[in-house]
Amino acid sequence: MFLPNYGSWLNWIEAEFAALRYFALNGTDHQSHGEQNAAIEGYIRWRNARAQPKTGFATDSPIRTWTHYPTKVA
Structure with a gap:
């Protein structure tokens, strides 16, 4: 399974900046x-x-339910 090194969608501040x-x-000008x-x-x-x-952030994300994380191979 691929785990991104950078996941801005997981960072709450990104929603605030958006x-x-x-x-x-x-x-605006x-x-x-x-x-x-x-x-x-x-x-x-x-x-x-x-x-x-903030409650219930990314409730449908599979990351919230992972219990086993793959070993880094590279």
């Missing part, structure tokens, strides 16, 4: 870094006010 890009950066920073800060304030603990 949301940040979608809600604060995609489709900020005239200055200050405008861009304000958009990012606004999203972070909004997100933090509504934050919930």
